[in-house]
Amino acid sequence: MTSELRPLIQDASRPAYVRELIRQARSAKEPRYDFNAGLLKHKALIASGAPLPAWAKDSVGGITKSSMLIARIVGVAAVPIVGAMVVWGGLSGMDRKSEATQTGTVFSPSVQKLENAASDQNEIATTVTGSENATASLDTESSSNATAQARETKVHQSRRVLHHRSAEKNTERPQAVVPYAPATEPSDSPIVSNSSQAEEIAPNMQMEARGDTPGISKASAEEPAAPPDDTLLREMALLGEARRLLDRDPARALTLSRAREPKTGILSEEWDxxxxxxxxxxxxxxDAREGVKRFLRLYPNSAFNERLRKEIFPLAD
Amino acid sequence: MNDVRQMDSEELFKRFAPFVARFLLRMGVRDTDLDDLLQDVFLVAHRNGGYRPGAASPATYLANIAIHATAAYRRKLKSRQRVEPNSIVIERASGHERDPLQNLLHQIDVACVKEALDTLDPKRRALFVLIEIEGESCVSVSAGLQIPLNTVYSRLRTARERFCKAARYQVRKSEQTNLSSFPECVP
Structure with a gap:
């Protein structure tokens, strides 16, 4: 090993011509290159924000391809875990929402596809707030023996009705108003309508997290609502079945898409x-042409729109 | 050479651009493509935040980037094969700074080195150029190229054997070369 450390040019055991070649290589002239012009070009490239060469895009910042591969594997493994956490958080958020609904607090849904229809969302939020007030007045008019479960059902029905009215106003949706199941929108980042209500809700949520029952929603604590996860899971399974049926039995897929149960509203874009x-x-x-126009209005930022415009909508025309 | 200061890409260019240019040419990059690859190497060095002091020297740090650049260059070169120009003839036509015969012999030797280097695979070629021709230490090369030190020794030993074998062949070939093809160089 020691002999390996000695440079070849100093290794007397090697032929003389090898050492001479190495010596000539070391004394080779500098390449004919204008390094001053090269430096100016380098500065200009940096100033212009020139893109990296393709071969370097995986190795900038000390990130090698192998570490990228490990990151991808970890990312793939993390998807189901994060998904399970999101579903779990969403379901627990729904529990909190049902509690908060009885206290008169409005939660804003944080579903991505509803965010896409921002204008509709604002309108719905406004009408929902109104419906809560209307429901409150209904509650005062109703007899005192109405249970908290009934109040919750009324609130959600009125929200769904107003949601559909706003949708019908924009889209002339031919379907009848669907009595939705109890609300199941995940509200993992609930937005409380005002700060005072937030202060009221926060302790309740903390108590809920500890397993305690907030005093305001005693009725719902005694009669917990049916876990909405079943509804969502059943709807997701049904949606998958409908998608599979599109090729071999579109009539059945159409029937499933128009079925009233189970529908949570979370997957309304997918159903459409x-x-x-x-x-x-x-x-x-x-029918499809009208539906496409309605879909484009309802979901202007949907990833499905590109396909609709390029492949499907021309056919409808 | 073993400056441990942190250096940005401009300072690296000022101090190590000749080294990177030599290294690129010895790794088989053509003169006409030298500018593009040289700029790519220092652009990547800039995006990496320049050189940070460590076990690797600035030269081996830049050589590591240059090795990746030449790997991509070789892949691209396969798709656009073209005739390799005769560097000896080009050098002879571009004027001489020293005695014509000495210059020719020097060019022949350099050509022999290039031919011998061409027999090495890129990994061993890079190690041989850095350690034997540029005089970098094995430890610095190991750190700069991010390969184990024992792998450096192993590859270097193989590279030496192959280079010596190829050099012997090239020297015999050059000895058989008829210098009459360069009459003005014959005294």
């Missing part, structure tokens, strides 16, 4: 997609 695709596969172009 299935509905449109089923209509097109069945050759009901006129």
């Amino acid at each position: 997609q299935v509905n449109l695709l089923a209509l097109i596969k069945l050759g009901r172009i006129e």
Whole structure:
């Protein structure tokens, strides 16, 4: 090993011509390159924000391809874990929401696809607030023997009705008003309507987290609502089944997309997609055309829109 | 050479651009492509935040980037094969700074080195150039290229054997070369 450390040019055991070649290589002239011009070009490249060469994009910042691969594996493994946490958080958020609904506090849904329809969302939020007030007045008018469960059902029904009225106003939705199941929108980041209400809700949520029962919602604590996760899971399974049926039985897929149960409202965009695709596969172009226009208005930022405009909507025209 | 200061890409360019240019050429990059690759190397060094002091010297740090650049360059070169220009003839036509015969012999030797280096695979070629020709230490190369020290020794030993074998062949070939093809260089 010691002989390996000696440079080849000093290794007397090597042929002389090898040492001479190394010596000539070391004394080779500098490359014919204008280094001053190169430095100016380098500065100009930096100033212009020139993109990295393709081969370097995986190694900038000390990140090598192997570490990127490990990160990808960890990321893939983290997806189901995070998904489970989101679902779990969403469901516990729904429990909190049902509690808060009885206290008269309004939670804003944080579902991404509802954020896409921001204008509709604002309108719905406004009407929902009104519906809460209306429900409160209904509550005062109603007899005192109405249970908290009944009040909760009324609140959610009125919210859904107003939601559909606003949708019908914009889209002339042909379907009848659907009596939705109890609200299941995940509200893992609930936005409370005002700070005073937030102060009221926060202790309740803390007590709930400890397993205690807030005094305000004693009725719901005694009669906990049915866990909404079943509804969502059943709807997700049904949506998957409807998508699978699109090719071989679009009529059945259409029926499923229009079925009233189970529907939580969370997957309404996905159901509308299935509905449109089923209509097109069945050759009901006129119905599909109206549906496409309505979909584009309802979900202007949907990833499905590009496909609609390029592939499906021209057919509808 | 073993300056442990932190250096940004501009300072690296000022001090190590000739080294990187030599290294790129010895790794098989053509003169016409030298500018592009040199700029790529220092652009990547800039995006990496320049050189930070460590076990690797600035030269081996830049050589590591240059090795990646030449790997991509070779992949690209496969798709656009073209005739390799005769560097000896080009050098002869570009004027001489020393005695014509000495210059020719020097160019022949350099060409022999290049031919011998071409027989090495890129990993061993890079190690041989850095350690044997540029005089970098094995430890610095190991740190700069992020490979174990024993791997450096192993590859270097193989590279030496292959280089010596190729050099012997090239020297015999050059000895058989008829210098009459360069009459003006014959005294």
